[in-house]
Structures are given as structure tokens and as C-alpha cells.
Amino acid sequence: MSLFTMDNVRKTFAHGEVKEEILKGINISLSQGKITALTGASGSGKSTLLTIAAGLQTASDGQISFEQQELTSMRSEELRQIRAKDFGFIFQFAHLVPFLTVQEQLDLMLDTAESPLSKQTQKKEIKQVLELVGMWKRKDAYPASLSGGEKQRVAVARAIIHSPKVLFADEPTASLDSKRSQEVMKLIQNLSKERHITVLMVTHDMDMLDFVDEVIEMRDGKIVDKKNT
Numbered sequence: 001m002s003l004f005t006m007d008n009v010r011k012t013f014a015h016g017e018v019k020e021e022i023l024k025g026i027n028i029s030l031s032q033g034k035i036t037a038l039t040g041a042s043g044s045g046k047s048t049l050l051t052i053a054a055g056l057q058t059a060s061d062g063q064i065s066f067e068q069q070e071l072t073s074m075r076s077e078e079l080r081q082i083r084a085k086d087f088g089f090i091f092q093f094a095h096l097v098p099f100l101t102v103q104e105q106l107d108l109m110l111d112t113a114e115s116p117l118s119k120q121t122q123k124k125e126i127k128q129v130l131e132l133v134g135m136w137k138r139k140d141a142y143p144a145s146l147s148g149g150e151k152q153r154v155a156v157a158r159a160i161i162h163s164p165k166v167l168f169a170d171e172p173t174a175s176l177d178s179k180r181s182q183e184v185m186k187l188i189q190n191l192s193k194e195r196h197i198t199v200l201m202v203t204h205d206m207d208m209l210d211f212v213d214e215v216i217e218m219r220d221g222k223i224v225d226k227k228n229t
């Protein structure tokens with residue numbers, strides 16, 4: 001069953017007088033618990049598509065729905081709440097807060113997502129998730145003392161600590177060497193399976209496609225191929 005759909009989504013940017021259509025009628029349907037990769041040449045519109053799907057920028061036209069709710073017609077406060085509670089984000093670089101420990105990064109995320117859990121349950125959940133990503137032993141470390149792979153594992157933990165239903169990831173392994181990339185992708189794959197998280201990710205790295213369920217290829221703002229792996 002589709003958890004998240006995009007229907008004829010278009011995006012136009014104005015460069016001075018000239019308008020350019022960057023997304024030209026995108027149709028996507030994401031099934032629960034599956035990982036979908038967006039691939040395609042640089043400039044084909046992958047990141048624009050991902051940020052629109054994640055509600056970080058608006059579409060110029062088309063419909064986006066999540067759990068039968070129409071996101072495109074929602075008020076910005078309603079959309080913000082869905083983004084905070086049901087969506088998780090991972091970017092190319094971990095973007096950890098430099099003056100917070102590993103554990104505190106996750107604490108902050110639970111506060112931001114207005115977690116309904118008691119403080120005690122939050123602590124248990126943080127421990128469980130940090131154990132899952134293999135970072136519990138570094139819970140008191142600051143980002144400056146972590147390797148790139150460790151930072152990205154904390155970013156993955158932070159992205160899922162509030163139990164989102166959809167995880168959006170923009171080149172989550174691009175800053176890592178191939179061994180660390182495989183580790184982070186394996187982690188995302190395991191989390192998706194264990195916690196039934198639906199993942200939409202942008203990647204340039206064809207080796208990462210071994211870890212996904214569906215590959216969508218984009219060219220010039222259009223989807224040119226969709227295949228199950």
C-alpha cells in the first residue's frame with residue numbers, strides 16, 4: 001500500500017525574467033517500509049524533488065499526499081507538525097551541533113519533535129537507538145572527536161529517534177569512503193526493515209543501489225525509468 005504519493009508534481013524557478021521548469025510532472029508512490037533511490041545526472045532535479053517531497057519547499061503544481069492527507073493544501077503549521085513528527089532527514093554532511101554530545105543531539109531532536117514520551121522513556125529510547133547504530137559507547141563524545149562515519153551514524157540515529165514514518169536522505173553517503181558508505185547504507189537498510197521506515201534517498205553512488213528496493217532514474221526533470229531491484 002502507498003504511504004506517500006506525488007501526483008504530477010511540477011516546480012518552476014524564475015531566473016530573472018526567464019522561468020525554468022525543473023520538475024516536469026513527477027509521479028511517485030512510496031510503499032511502506034521500502035527504500036527508494038533517486039538517481040540521475042547532476043542537475044536532473046533529484047534534490048529539488050526530495051526537498052519538495054519532504055515539505056522543505058513547495059511545489060508549483062501537483063499533489064502530494066501522506067497517509068491520505070493532502071500535504072499540498074495544508075496550512076504551514078500543520079505541515080510543520082507532520083514534518084517534525086513523521087518525517088526524518090539525513091543530509092550529505094551530518095550537520096551535528098558542535099557543542100552538544102552525541103546523546104544530547106538526540107535529546108534535542110526529541111524536544112524539537114515534541115515527543116509525547118516521558119523523559120525516562122526518552123532516555124531508554126536514546127540508549128536503544130545509539131546501540132542500534134553502534135554509538136552508545138561514544139554517547140558523551142562531542143562531534144569534533146568523531147570520525148566522518150561515526151558522525152553520519154549519529155545523524156542516522158538523530159533522524160530516526162522520534163520514530164518517523166518516512167526518512168528523506170540526500171546523498172547520505174557522499175562524504176564517506178566506500179567502506180563507511182556500505183556501513184551507513186546497511187544501517188539505513190536494517191532500520192528501515194526493523195522499524196518499517198519508508199525511505200526516499202538521493203544517491204550518485206551505484207554501489208548503494210544494492211541496498212534499496214526500488215530505483216527511480218531522473219533526467220531533465222522527468223522520471224525516465226523505475227525498477228525494482
Ligand SMILES: Nc1ncnc2c1ncn2[C@@H]1O[C@H](COP(=O)(O)OP(=O)(O)OP(=O)(O)O)[C@@H](O)[C@H]1O
Nearest residue numbers: 013014022040041042043044045046047048049202
Ligand atoms: N532555488 C533555486 N532557484 C533556482 N534554480 C534552482 C534552485 N534550486 C535548484 N535549482 C536548479 O534546478 C536544477 C536541478 O537542481 P537539483 O539540485 O534538484 O539537481 P540534482 O539532480 O539534485 O543535482 P546534483 O546531483 O548536482 O545535486 C539545477 O539546474 C539547479 O540550478
